[in-house]
Amino acid sequence: MAHVPHTLVDPVSLASLGAVSTNSLVPAQQPTSLPQLRAKDAYQQRCLKCSELCTFYSYPALLRAALFEGDAAVTTFIPRPFNLRVNGCSYTPSIYVVRADQRQVIDLTLDGTLPDEQRRPLAAFFTQHGLGFEVQSHKALLAREAEAQHWLMILRALVVTQHLSTETQEFQLWQQCQTLTDITVGDILDVGNRTQHYLKELAFYRLLYRHRLRVDPSQTPLTLDTPVTLCT
Amino acid sequence: MHLTWRQRLAQQPQLNDIKQWPLLDATTLPARRRAGYLRNQQMVGMALAGQPLRQVAQQFHRDPSVVSRLLSRCLAGDSEASPPLTRGLIPGEHLQVNRRRAPLGTLTEPRGSQSAFQHLLAVVPGLEKGLQTLIQSSVTPARHGQYLRPQTFHAAFLRLLREAQWPSDHYPYTESSLAYESTRRYLLEQRQARHRTKPTVPSLMASPSRMALAYAEIQIDEQVVDAAGSVGLELHGDWAPLRLSRVSLLLARDTATDCILGSVISLTTHPSQDDLLALLAQLHTPWEPMVLTTPGLNYAPGAGYPSALGPEYQRAAIGVVRLDNALAHLAARVRDYLCNTLGATLHLGLPGQPKTRNVIEQAFNLLNWQVHRFPSTTGSHPVDPNKEPNRHRKQAPVLSLRTLEEAISVVLTEHNIRPRAHLGHQSPLDLVQHQMAHSLLPLLPPSFPESVTPFLSSRVVTVRQIASEGRPPHVNFEKVRYSGPALQHSQLAGDKVRIEFDHRDIRTLAVYRLTGECLGEIHAPQSWQRFPHSLTTRKHINALKRREGYTSRDPLGGYFDHLLKHRKLPKQSLELVRVYRERETIAVTSDVGAEAPATAAAPARKTAASTRPRIPAWRPSMVTQRR
Numbered sequence: 001m002a003h004v005p006h007t008l009v010d011p012v013s014l015a016s017l018g019a020v021s022t023n024s025l026v027p028a029q030q031p032t033s034l035p036q037l038r039a040k041d042a043y044q045q046r047c048l049k050c051s052e053l054c055t056f057y058s059y060p061a062l063l064r065a066a067l068f069e070g071d072a073a074v075t076t077f078i079p080r081p082f083n084l085r086v087n088g089c090s091y092t093p094s095i096y097v098v099r100a101d102q103r104q105v106i107d108l109t110l111d112g113t114l115p116d117e118q119r120r121p122l123a124a125f126f127t128q129h130g131l132g133f134e135v136q137s138h139k140a141l142l143a144r145e146a147e148a149q150h151w152l153m154i155l156r157a158l159v160v161t162q163h164l165s166t167e168t169q170e171f172q173l174w175q176q177c178q179t180l181t182d183i184t185v186g187d188i189l190d191v192g193n194r195t196q197h198y199l200k201e202l203a204f205y206r207l208l209y210r211h212r213l214r215v216d217p218s219q220t221p222l223t224l225d226t227p228v229t230l231c232t
Numbered sequence: 233m234h235l236t237w238r239q240r241l242a243q244q245p246q247l248n249d250i251k252q253w254p255l256l257d258a259t260t261l262p263a264r265r266r267a268g269y270l271r272n273q274q275m276v277g278m279a280l281a282g283q284p285l286r287q288v289a290q291q292f293h294r295d296p297s298v299v300s301r302l303l304s305r306c307l308a309g310d311s312e313a314s315p316p317l318t319r320g321l322i323p324g325e326h327l328q329v330n331r332r333r334a335p336l337g338t339l340t341e342p343r344g345s346q347s348a349f350q351h352l353l354a355v356v357p358g359l360e361k362g363l364q365t366l367i368q369s370s371v372t373p374a375r376h377g378q379y380l381r382p383q384t385f386h387a388a389f390l391r392l393l394r395e396a397q398w399p400s401d402h403y404p405y406t407e408s409s410l411a412y413e414s415t416r417r418y419l420l421e422q423r424q425a426r427h428r429t430k431p432t433v434p435s436l437m438a439s440p441s442r443m444a445l446a447y448a449e450i451q452i453d454e455q456v457v458d459a460a461g462s463v464g465l466e467l468h469g470d471w472a473p474l475r476l477s478r479v480s481l482l483l484a485r486d487t488a489t490d491c492i493l494g495s496v497i498s499l500t501t502h503p504s505q506d507d508l509l510a511l512l513a514q515l516h517t518p519w520e521p522m523v524l525t526t527p528g529l530n531y532a533p534g535a536g537y538p539s540a541l542g543p544e545y546q547r548a549a550i551g552v553v554r555l556d557n558a559l560a561h562l563a564a565r566v567r568d569y570l571c572n573t574l575g576a577t578l579h580l581g582l583p584g585q586p587k588t589r590n591v592i593e594q595a596f597n598l599l600n601w602q603v604h605r606f607p608s609t610t611g612s613h614p615v616d617p618n619k620e621p622n623r624h625r626k627q628a629p630v631l632s633l634r635t636l637e638e639a640i641s642v643v644l645t646e647h648n649i650r651p652r653a654h655l656g657h658q659s660p661l662d663l664v665q666h667q668m669a670h671s672l673l674p675l676l677p678p679s680f681p682e683s684v685t686p687f688l689s690s691r692v693v694t695v696r697q698i699a700s701e702g703r704p705p706h707v708n709f710e711k712v713r714y715s716g717p718a719l720q721h722s723q724l725a726g727d728k729v730r731i732e733f734d735h736r737d738i739r740t741l742a743v744y745r746l747t748g749e750c751l752g753e754i755h756a757p758q759s760w761q762r763f764p765h766s767l768t769t770r771k772h773i774n775a776l777k778r779r780e781g782y783t784s785r786d787p788l789g790g791y792f793d794h795l796l797k798h799r800k801l802p803k804q805s806l807e808l809v810r811v812y813r814e815r816e817t818i819a820v821t822s823d824v825g826a827e828a829p830a831t832a833a834a835p836a837r838k839t840a841a842s843t844r845p846r847i848p849a850w851r852p853s854m855v856t857q858r859r
Binding site: 034037041152189191223 | 445543544549551557559562567570572573575576577578579580581582583669670672674676677
């Protein structure tokens with residue numbers, strides 16, 4: 001395994017950087033073999049901001065991806081992007097994420113910490129390559145579970161309907177929301193005949209996903225009484 | 233401060249009303265304790281109502297001190313602690329940890345040995361720690377550990393006492409057994425405590441909590457049905473029953489509503505990915521009740537699966553699908569269908585953790601209550617007394633496969649209409665209907681059920697043409713050459729093309745260029761056109777060829793011959809039924825397809841199939857005709 005060349009920044013990094021090596025820093029989801037899939041608590045989900053079928057090795061990782069889907073600043077993310085060797089041990093961070101002006105590597109652990117002998121070389125290594133590095137705890141993500149479930153629900157509705165065009169319905173819905181005040185989901189969607197108004201429902205989800213409309217994401221699942229607001 | 237029962241009542245007068253005490257359902261108590269509990273409840277109730285204790289005792293033919301002790305048991309105790317109340321009424325209920333208050337007896341001044349062992353553990357320095365270390369090293373397999381027996385453990389106990397310089401005239405030296413029984417019980421209790429399952433701490437890795445909406449989470453699993461069936465076979469004019477191997481049942485159940493969404497019976501003990509996909513497809517196709525042929529068996533009014541309720545129920549979008557990590561569940565087709573076609577989240581749980589899918593496991597448990605009533609049941613375990621006796625196994629069971637299937641269908645559908653207490657006394661089906669009418673259950677596009685089938689697959693293959701043979705170009709698919717007008721283009725030989733096939737009937741394949749241009753259809757040789765057959769059947773035949781060097785100019789007919797020859801084996805007879813049903817099902821589907829108008833652009837595979845001569849229904853007597 002070849003060492004990635006790098007320029008050292010400080011004495012701490014000097015000692016630690018040599019402990020990290022990788023084949024490639026081009027982020028790509030690391031393949032999951034069948035034995036791995038059987039052994040892990042694996043979740044698979046098609047996402048909109050990741051081109052591949054995403055495999056997550058824990059429920060908090062799935063929640064993290066769902067929150068990225070709902071984050072307008074995030075343009076793309078890749079689960080398990082690199083395979084590194086840290087002090088001779090294999091290490092795969094949880095998610096690589098690209099925001100408007102920054103790239104970040106996020107690892108998820110139970111308590112939000114990594115051992116110093118891993119964290120310090122990794123932080124120096126990623127900083128050296130212009131990547132942010134952060135460790136998040138499962139607990140912090142589970143605290144936002146309702147919000148993540150909200151985005152997961154929208155995501156599932158959108159991934160299988162990418163071929164459907166809803167520009168007209170989106171415009172009509174947008175106009176309708178502008179003319180009304182104190183709108184609820186029941187005001188704009190008709191649950192009596194959902195087959196006929198399916199495209200309108202889809203348009204509503206798309207406007208939520210694009211942050212043109214907003215509902216309180218902690219109110220999961222959506223009900224007919226959920227208030228809808230315009231994003232300005 | 234210790235309170236007597238009278239002081240407690242003075243301090244908390246509301247306890248004078250026994251109705252204010254915690255409620256305990258007497259039916260939850262063992263029968264031997266229930267009578268005593270009810271009697272105690274009446275005695276205490278009367279005493280609290282103000283009747284003199286003597287009068288209460290007379291009514292129950294007891295001494296007044298019994299009533300007084302009972303009141304003390306329920307109400308007396310430390311002023312800071314809450315009294316036992318209702319728990320005190322249960323005869324034999326252990327209310328507090330025994331603790332020795334008197335000093336230990338000596339040879340000259342014996343005082344009894346109640347709780348003396350526990351007292352020793354508390355007062356002798358290092359005794360409890362030493363014993364615990366011994367037990368721990370025997371429980372966890374360690375290189376320095378030993379397998380403890382009560383005798384050796386007792387010897388260690390005495391050694392620790394000697395090392396602590398415990399006086400030789402004190403307990404346990406005052407007893408002839410030297411506290412052997414106490415050490416033995418202590419050893420057993422501590423071992424059991426260590427082997428007992430640790431209380432489940434809510435793990436951060438745990439699966440998400442139950443979601444309130446239907447279809448937000450469904451659980452799928454399969455199980456071999458705990459009963460063997462039979463089938464009647466008419467061969468050369470003779471009718472003979474055949475014992476079948478056990479079949480498998482695949483179930484899908486909704487977590488929020490407990491509603492069973494679909495079921496598939498697979499005629500094998502090892503369901504494949506096709507069976508699982510058939511179950512998933514069933515969720516989006518209207519359910520139709522079986523034609524019940526068993527006398528006395530009827531569907532309850534309104535019973536069924538949700539897909540029978542209307543088109544919207546067939547388009548319900550699934551949130552999370554929880555599966556165990558069986559190999560069939562890991563198939564790429566299954567994952568592709570669930571994640572890419574349905575847009576669902578697939579969750580493959582950790583190995584050996586079925587409790588995360590408790591809803592589906594419970595469904596199998598409910599079903600087994602009924603299945604275990606059949607005399608051909610295998611029971612719950614190898615030594616189940618209800619298991620079919622060995623002497624009956626040489627004959628075919630009275631229970632036919634058809635009856636077993638009908639019974640399972642009736643039981644499962646009836647479950648959906650039975651009101652449940654935890655669902656607010658609504659039935660699962662009512663709850664699904666209510667949510668569909670009043671909630672925003674996610675739906676798939678209106679064109680979904682018609683436009684998607686999980687049984688279509690494609691492969692990229694090379695077009696071959698062997699010049700020396702002088703035969704038209706062909707492609708190899710599952711060890712069979714397929715050819716047809718679609719491959720007649722002169723430039724195709726040596727090129728790669730994509731073939732698309734239906735797993736349920738692989739006699740005909742659709743061919744596409746890699747650019748997506750449709751070239752038409754190709755067909756299997758005539759020897760493979762005799763009956764419709766699935767990819768599974770083809771693989772079985774190929775495996776048989778490899779294993780037994782079996783060759784036949786009529787591979788399908790030869791396979792039937794082989795199955796008939798070995799029909800006494802339950803697995804082979806079950807395979808015979810599977811192949812027969814496969815042929816029947818596909819023939820019906822082909823006939824239905826023939827009635828529909830043919831579309832011009834797409835390769836009308838069903839229509840093409842109908843243009844071939846109609847295949848007669850297979851019967852075992854055909855074997856004779858061929859001979």
